[in-house]
Amino acid sequence: MADLLQELTSNLPSDPGSAFVIFAERVFSIFEAGRRIGSPDAVRIYLFYKTFASRFNLDIVIDDLDSVTDHNIKGISNNILGNRVKFVKGYVSSEINEMIDQISTNFDGSFGVARLNEQEKQKIRDHLEKIRRLIDESGLPVRKKNALFERLNALAQEVDQYGTRTDRFFAFMSDVAFVAGDMAKKSKPLIDEVKDMIKVVSRSRARQEGVSLPPGDEPILLPPPENISDEV
Numbered sequence: 001m002a003d004l005l006q007e008l009t010s011n012l013p014s015d016p017g018s019a020f021v022i023f024a025e026r027v028f029s030i031f032e033a034g035r036r037i038g039s040p041d042a043v044r045i046y047l048f049y050k051t052f053a054s055r056f057n058l059d060i061v062i063d064d065l066d067s068v069t070d071h072n073i074k075g076i077s078n079n080i081l082g083n084r085v086k087f088v089k090g091y092v093s094s095e096i097n098e099m100i101d102q103i104s105t106n107f108d109g110s111f112g113v114a115r116l117n118e119q120e121k122q123k124i125r126d127h128l129e130k131i132r133r134l135i136d137e138s139g140l141p142v143r144k145k146n147a148l149f150e151r152l153n154a155l156a157q158e159v160d161q162y163g164t165r166t167d168r169f170f171a172f173m174s175d176v177a178f179v180a181g182d183m184a185k186k187s188k189p190l191i192d193e194v195k196d197m198i199k200v201v202s203r204s205r206a207r208q209e210g211v212s213l214p215p216g217d218e219p220i221l222l223p224p225p226e227n228i229s230d231e232v
Helices: 004-008 018-030 041-055 069-082 086-108 118-137 142-159 164-179 184-209
Strands: none
Touching: 004 041, 018 041, 018 069, 018 118, 041 069, 069 086, 086 118, 118 142, 118 184, 142 164, 164 184
């Protein structure tokens, strides 16, 4: 297994906790495939675990070993995967805080309306389909999946309205925030899809209200929404 460590560390995410978990998943998949690692690769993987955990202050104890075997590496990898939420929660928390900030900025409990054009409607439908797939493939309990699917069905119906109520989409962000910590590595693509969908809705509403948009893909800061009765 030439350059095994380089292969295992290729294209890891920038978040240390997520990278640590994904590295462990890659190592564990070797054993699941019925393959062996052996020395010196086992020693390199062990040293990577020790050095990485120390460098980024990850909450795990990896015992000092005089010799390293496949059994040791499999045990360490399994321990990491069994505690994966603990390692990714820092990333999830920062993403949730960003989502909460966006909700607080865009949604104060009253309602606003976005007039979506056909291109925007199709973009949102595409995001909804990707979000549905990510939820379906996640390890969430069936009860939580079904609750999110119900919200998605309601959003799909909202897209087809002449005036799309934006509060429904901002509320869905909070629903995702509640379950993100249970999804480990699946949380990032889900959060990214929801944020991109919200951008479409926010930009449409900003256009409806005559707000000048900033360039680029940064989240928009909208003024407090008007009551829906004033717009329809």
